[in-house]
Amino acid sequence: MDISTLTVAQLRDLQQQIPAEIKRREAQEKINVLNELRAFAKTRGYAIEDLLGKETKVKASTGNKVKVKYRHPQNVELEWTGRGRKPKWVEAWVANGGSLDNLLV
Secondary structure (H helix, E strand, C coil): CCHHHCCHHHHHHHHHHHHHHHHHHHHHHHHHHHHHHHHHHHHCCCCHHHHHCCCCCCCCCCCCCCCCCEECCCCCCCEECCCCCCCHHHHHHHHCCCCHHHHEC
């Protein structure tokens, strides 16, 4: 394609079309390569998913919120579930001689 004969408007139009075409072709090429890999694995007696270790995994979180286990006695907005790293307010409470048992909800 000789683009030297195109007008500026035609070049701009072509410039806008190129990213979509590249994306479409990359997607098609990925499908083609995956199909080739599946066929190759099949000739060896495997499924590509078996080779890649793709297993159906159970979702770890069902979206349920974890209940609050600890709450600051003066500021009820400061809460902690007891999971993960201790918040700074919990560390400060313990450092000042407080007990986690006093923060239990």
